[in-house]
Amino acid sequence: MKKIGIVMGSDSDLPVIEKAIKYLQEVGADFTVNVYSAHRTPDEAIAFARNAKNNGYGVLIGAAGMAAHLAGVLAANTTLPVIGIPCKAKALEGMDALLATVMMPPGIPVATVGIDGAKNAAILACEIIALTDPDLAARLEEQRHANTQAILEKNAQINAEYSSH
DSSP states (O other): OOEEEEEESSGGGHHHHHHHHHHHHHHTOOEEEEEOOTTTSHHHHHHHHHHHTTTTEEEEEEEEETTOOHHHHHHHTOSSOEEEEEEOOTTTTTHHHHHHHHOOOTTOOOEEOOTTOHHHHHHHHHHHHHTTOHHHHHHHHHHHHHHHHHHHHHHHHHHHHHOOO
């Protein structure tokens, strides 16, 4: 199984990233988590991205707030798919990070999820890995089925309590 590499720009992003970690653990994905800043440790971030393919990674996730250049730096240094998670900061509520992450120049794409959308980033990363991993694909199908059942159960409860028959 290919690994998923999660890189956050600061340990202050960890509360957001924990949602991705929890999902990846639930489905049994192989992953690592690192803190490399596009601005404070650019050499380490670049080296991680440049070596990711040879180190067994299949997808990278970059999470950062404010200027949020991390996912773009990763994408500029690998041909692996990169998923960006814009993280909310106080000043602009994450809009700055969203725009910095999503507005990539032609030729350097970054798939971007919503602000603080770590779980969706983890799901998308798993879906990419599952293209060549039938066991992970089956676990994702089970997760999707369980989610459907949970919503249908909630629907039945709400319908029974609030609908006039």
